[in-house]
Amino acid sequence: MSADPRRAVPRTDTLLADPALAAAAARLGRDLVKDAVRTVQQRVRDGSLAPEDAVGAALAALPVTAGSLRPVLNATGVLVHTNLGRAPLSEAAVEAVVAASGTTDVELDLRTGRRGPRGEAAIAALLAAVPAAQAAVVVNNCAAALALVATALGGELVIARGELVEIGDGFRIPELLEATGARLREVGTTNRVAPADYTRALGPGTGAVLKVHPSNFVVRGFTTAVPVAGLAAALAGTGVPLVADVGSGLLRPHPVLPDEPDLQTTLADGADLVLASGDKLLGGPQAGLVLGRADLVQRLRRHPLYRALRVDKTTLAALEATLRGPLPPVQRMLAADVDGLRARAGALAARLAAAGVDAVAVDSAARVGGGGAPEHPLPSAAVSLPEPFAGALRTGPRPVVGYVADGRTLLDLRSVPPPADDDLAAAVLEVARSWR
Numbered sequence: 001m002s003a004d005p006r007r008a009v010p011r012t013d014t015l016l017a018d019p020a021l022a023a024a025a026a027r028l029g030r031d032l033v034k035d036a037v038r039t040v041q042q043r044v045r046d047g048s049l050a051p052e053d054a055v056g057a058a059l060a061a062l063p064v065t066a067g068s069l070r071p072v073l074n075a076t077g078v079l080v081h082t083n084l085g086r087a088p089l090s091e092a093a094v095e096a097v098v099a100a101s102g103t104t105d106v107e108l109d110l111r112t113g114r115r116g117p118r119g120e121a122a123i124a125a126l127l128a129a130v131p132a133a134q135a136a137v138v139v140n141n142c143a144a145a146l147a148l149v150a151t152a153l154g155g156e157l158v159i160a161r162g163e164l165v166e167i168g169d170g171f172r173i174p175e176l177l178e179a180t181g182a183r184l185r186e187v188g189t190t191n192r193v194a195p196a197d198y199t200r201a202l203g204p205g206t207g208a209v210l211k212v213h214p215s216n217f218v219v220r221g222f223t224t225a226v227p228v229a230g231l232a233a234a235l236a237g238t239g240v241p242l243v244a245d246v247g248s249g250l251l252r253p254h255p256v257l258p259d260e261p262d263l264q265t266t267l268a269d270g271a272d273l274v275l276a277s278g279d280k281l282l283g284g285p286q287a288g289l290v291l292g293r294a295d296l297v298q299r300l301r302r303h304p305l306y307r308a309l310r311v312d313k314t315t316l317a318a319l320e321a322t323l324r325g326p327l328p329p330v331q332r333m334l335a336a337d338v339d340g341l342r343a344r345a346g347a348l349a350a351r352l353a354a355a356g357v358d359a360v361a362v363d364s365a366a367r368v369g370g371g372g373a374p375e376h377p378l379p380s381a382a383v384s385l386p387e388p389f390a391g392a393l394r395t396g397p398r399p400v401v402g403y404v405a406d407g408r409t410l411l412d413l414r415s416v417p418p419p420a421d422d423d424l425a426a427a428v429l430e431v432a433r434s435w436r
C-alpha cells in the first residue's frame, strides 16, 4: 500500500468497468453495484483495504439478489414462523412460481386464443383436494377472505363472544369485520355459548353466522362452544349462511393435530363457506381460501371488492403446485418422526464437536406456530451450543435463527429441511472459526 492510500483509491468508472462488476450491474442493477463500490472506496481511503483488493471486496459486498430479503434458516422449532415468512414453499411450488413469473396463460385459453377464467387450474386443484366444496375463490390472505365475506354477505354477522379473537400483531378479527361496515351481533359469554343463543339472534338483517377458530389460545374449565355440525343443524331452514374461519388451512384431519379443524370436515359438517390461510399448515403461498356453496362463492366473486383482493399469477401457480405436487415442507416437518430428528441432531453435534465446537444433541419441543395448535408441543431434537452463537448465527452471512433457553443456543431441527443440515453445520463452523 502506498504511503497515502487516498491517492490509490480506484476511480468509480474504473471499478464499474471491471468485467465482473459490469456483469453484476447487468444482473442486479447499477445502483446496488455503485453502493458496493462506494463502500470499498471508503475502505481503501481509510487504509483498511488494499486498492488491488477493491474489486474482490465489492463483489463480496454485493447482495445475492436485487431484493433485500435474504434466505434464513429457521431453527426456531416453530414450523410456521410469521416473522420468517410463514410456510416455506415446496420446490414444486418454487418452480411453478418461476415458470409463471413471466408472461403466462393465466387468463388465456391457448387452444382457442380467447380469454379464459383466471386461476382455473388452482381452483380445480382446491376442489379436488376438498371434495365437499362445490366452488372456491382465492384472495390475498385469510383477512381478505373475511373482509370479502363480511362485505358481500353484509348486514349483521352473528358471532360468539368467545370467538372475538386477536390473531397476532394487533390483528383483531372483530375490528376487521367492523371496518367493512358489517355490524357484529355478539352472542353467548366469553366461556359459553349454546345453539339457542345463535338462533335467538337471527333477524331479517342477519347476513351470516360466523364461527372463528380461536387459533392461538384455548379456554379451559366451565366452557361450551357450539361445533359446526350443531350450529348447522340449528340454522337449518333459516336460510342464513354459516361461515367458518378455520385459519390454519388443513385440508383434512391430521393425525398429529387432532384438535385442529380442517376444510373438508368443516364443510361436510354443514358449513356453507369455509375460510383459511394458504401459508399456514397447508404449506403454500400467502393466500386466503374460500370454499363451499357455489351460489355464495359466486356472490363473492361478483362483488366489486373481489377485484381489490384477488391474487396474482405467481400465487395461483404456487397454490396449484402445493396442492398437486409432493408434500410441502410444513407438512413434512409436521410428519417427521422424533427418532429421525434425534439422529440428525446427533450427527450434526458429532460433526461440530469433532471440529472443536461445544455442541451436544438434546431433546426439545417444537411448535406449529402461526397461530395454530397452541397447546400442542411437537417432540423434537436440537443441537445445543454456547449462548453467544445465537446472535452470531443470526447476523452471519447465511443467517440462522435459533433460540436461547437456559443459557444455551438451541437449533431445533424439526423446522429445518433435512437437506439444509449441511448449511446449518457450515454456518456454525464459520462462526466458530471467526472467533479463533
Ligand SMILES: *Cc1c(COP(=O)(O)O)cnc(C)c1O
Pocket: 141, 142, 143, 144, 167, 212, 213, 214, 215, 245, 246, 247, 248, 276, 277, 278, 287, 288, 370, 371
Ligand atoms: C391466521 C388466521 C387469520 C388470518 O390469516 P391471514 O392469512 O394471515 O390473513 C384469520 N383467521 C384465523 C382463525 C386465523 O387463524
